[in-house]
């Protein structure tokens with residue numbers, strides 16, 4: 001079965017030294033809060049290089065990467081096709097501030113994969129995509145109220161930071177300082193998977209609501225897929241009140257299937273969401289993202305329409321080349337391998353946690369899964385928060401010392417890639433067994 005792994009030492013001298021330097025010049029030493037290990041304690045590992053499923057840190061230690069840059073590295077690191085595309089694009093110049101063929105090809109690839117998306121606008125991050133989609137929805141409807149769900153994270157947009165998951169969940173901040181009441185006051189937060197709450201809100205304020213935004217299948221409070229009929233209810237209620245439905249596929253897009261969560265769940269009764277947002281996988285590790293949908297709605301965007309939206313580096317040729325090469329390499333075989341790897345890892349968790357008496361619950365959205373340190377179905381953010389975070393922190397470090405880098409938060413999916421071969425899977429499975437024994 002599994003062989004014991006010799007753990008790395010407890011300290012990580014090179015990363016500790018780099019963190020000291022980083023803290024002098026970068027708040028908390030990191031450029032995105034969840035990287036700081038606050039919820040698990042200890043020193044974040046500074047990575048030096050990566051290849052396939054492997055990361056190497058500044059102390060020269062190797063890890064199986066189960067973060068995959070929080071989703072983008074679906075093909076593994078430094079995939080040869082993507083590397084070749086990026087190298088070629090970079091050799092032809094980095095950014096022109098003019099339209100280019102590469103961004104057209106990336107837009108065509110997205111439109112060809114997600115049937116209801118007729119047009120896209122490329123932006124630089126998932127945050128920009130959701131922020132712009134909201135502005136567009138407000139411009140299209142002439143209304144201002146936005147509805148989101150507790151535990152859904154849509155980037156660090158002012159209006160969407162109320163009861164968000166991801167890093168905000170990890171830090172247990174109900175909100176962020178610096179978000180004015182006027183911005184958050186136009187946002188209504190509802191419990192996820194709760195159709196009566198949705199119907200009641202629309203009965204009271206339906207004529208003020210510009211849009212409902214939801215994660216297509218939430219992954220930022222751990223994986224909490226929509227219950228059967230929930231997406232249909234979102235579509236029905238928004239149509240009844242002339243509000244738009246925005247499906248945030250920044251995490252699930254091109255990961256759950258070649259057409260994201262939409263491709264798995266299929267067309268909601270009543271029709272497709274009006275707008276979609278994408279990021280992560282579609283940039284292949286480079287900063288590019290998109291929002292798109294029905295041409296009639298997208299026509300409201302400048303320069304065609306009155307809703308302003310822009311970006312100096314939007315549609316950047318190097319990032320577009322990386323995204324296009326990544327999507328082109330995401331074939332049926334890629335998705336089959338993601339399924340196999342996820343099932344092998346989740347199966348090992350079930351077996352080892354059961355053997356060692358650790359309460360757990362695994363939930364799925366396609367091949368995307370997360371492990372909750374609790375028993376029983378997780379339907380909402382309230383459910384997700386009721387887990388043993390302290391045990392997760394110990395498990396995280398037990399895994400890290402055995403050369404497996406999990407996301408440093410119990411509110412995140414475990415991301416795998418198609419490059420996770422047999423050796424990486426075996427190392428991870430052995431580490432899961434030994435770590436479960438350690439934290440039992």
Ligand SMILES: *Cc1c(COP(=O)(O)O)cnc(C)c1O
Pocket residue numbers: 124125126127128130153154155156215220248249250251279280289
């Ligand atoms: C990651 C994420 C975002 C934000 O994307 P950034 O590129 O980090 O700004 C938005 N929505 C969802 C669902 C995400 O997972």
